Amino acid sequence: MAHEFRMVHRVEFADTDMAGLVHFASYFRYMEATEHAFFRSLGFSVMMWDRFKVGWPRVQASFEYHRALRFEDEFEVWIRIVAIEEGTIRYTCVLTRGETRIATGRFTIACASRRPNQPMRRASIPPEIRTRLAVAPARSTDDEETLK
């Protein structure tokens, strides 16, 4: 069972904008790429329509931006599961460059089934996946403070 995942990324030129920094929307792609690598580390692809008949649309996503990230910076994205419910998983996400906290994110994904030509509907997390996931242990007050 796993409750967290860490992944190192590097800022590409196309992620920047004319302010000379990483564009704020790029952070959401970093978060997503890390989550998908987490699924792969468990032996699953997040595209599991064929195997499990479900997909994982995002229902909520946010970032607070503390420091700027620049071209060619190497940084770590650390995601932790903070809640698992019937059909949703909630994560926190922390970006750090060395000792510097860059950004703090939160996102919630929902398990959804889809039949041909129908909209997606909420579904329960398939047991084979649910048994591989755990909620991260509560962190100390100080840690939570920095996570705010």
Add this chain to the structure above:
Amino acid sequence: MAHEFRMVHRVEFADTDMAGLVHFASYFRYMEATEHAFFRSLGFSVMMWDRFKVGWPRVQASFEYHRALRFEDEFEVWIRIVAIEEGTIRYTCVLTRGETRIATGRFTIACASRRPNQPMRRASIPPEIRTRLAVAPARSTDDEETLK
């Protein structure tokens, strides 16, 4: 003085992903494009380094996704100023396609000054801009409910 802005967008192919829907990070670009059109409607460009020596980095951005958006959908982005402080502006953002609420966002931008080869620093909103902006009137409980 202005406190809100509405803009119609159309989903482009490059905004979609293999789930057949608009990728969740694309919503942040729609929100940003609308805010920049709002600034233009007031006679300013959001790139005001030369004119006012300040820029507007994002310090917080979030979306809740209620319904899916698809290729070629026309939709409206409605942003409202919900708070103005010394150096920050907070907005809400509602995406609708016809009568259907698609997503609800919130974002906060900060006024920042930058000297050559120095990091950005928080700054006060230039008076010439501040006088053009107002906080949107409080909305009814029902409205707030839908805005959640």
Add this chain to the structure above:
Amino acid sequence: MAHEFRMVHRVEFADTDMAGLVHFASYFRYMEATEHAFFRSLGFSVMMWDRFKVGWPRVQASFEYHRALRFEDEFEVWIRIVAIEEGTIRYTCVLTRGETRIATGRFTIACASRRPNQPMRRASIPPEIRTRLAVAPARSTDDEETLK
């Protein structure tokens, strides 16, 4: 029958990079958005799997960059059909800002059919679409020179 289409775009902030200009890959999205608007002007969506059982993957795309494009610039994208074959359409694409030629592109799209769980295969252009399209008249040597 139509052989060309013009569309005005505006540069969004997210299209730029840290060099302060529009990122070179953004031009391909402008070209594509214009082509899709061209299809809509003929009464079709480029996503015609349901209606015609075909899609339009790109088989070739190129740009020559003559001048820089900047944030908030308004520019025109002009596409012209220069060849129609059994299963492909070839376009030229010219971006201009006022009188200034910004970039010149070429792209070829192929008509492709796809059955469930099979790769796409080349297909003939559906007659209902083919009858709406024409090859643009040859342009003068001078024009071709500037198009080069």
Add this chain to the structure above:
Amino acid sequence: MAHEFRMVHRVEFADTDMAGLVHFASYFRYMEATEHAFFRSLGFSVMMWDRFKVGWPRVQASFEYHRALRFEDEFEVWIRIVAIEEGTIRYTCVLTRGETRIATGRFTIACASRRPNQPMRRASIPPEIRTRLAVAPARSTDDEETLK
């Protein structure tokens, strides 16, 4: 002296589009990311305004698409220098997934200097960089054939 570089990438979800494949514009970002890694392998950052007073805008970029690339595919991008002139470098670029040729690209970058508030101007390649670069040896006719 170096004349080529190879880099393995993985397709991220945000690179795909609703056709279920990698969007054609994403290939240009893969090509660019590989070139920038090539520069890093030589001890330079492509952002060399401070160190060498020059930048590297693209003047031409193209791809031919032979096969589709899909989510989570691992693929190699191989770039080779095919010409070096006073102020430009021309590359070929080949994407392969295992033994399968996915796409063939070509791109030309120009060396450009820029003074504050002036447009970029063509410049010579700084000697310190020029001495590190070589033109790749001619390849056999068969190879060229596959490169087309």
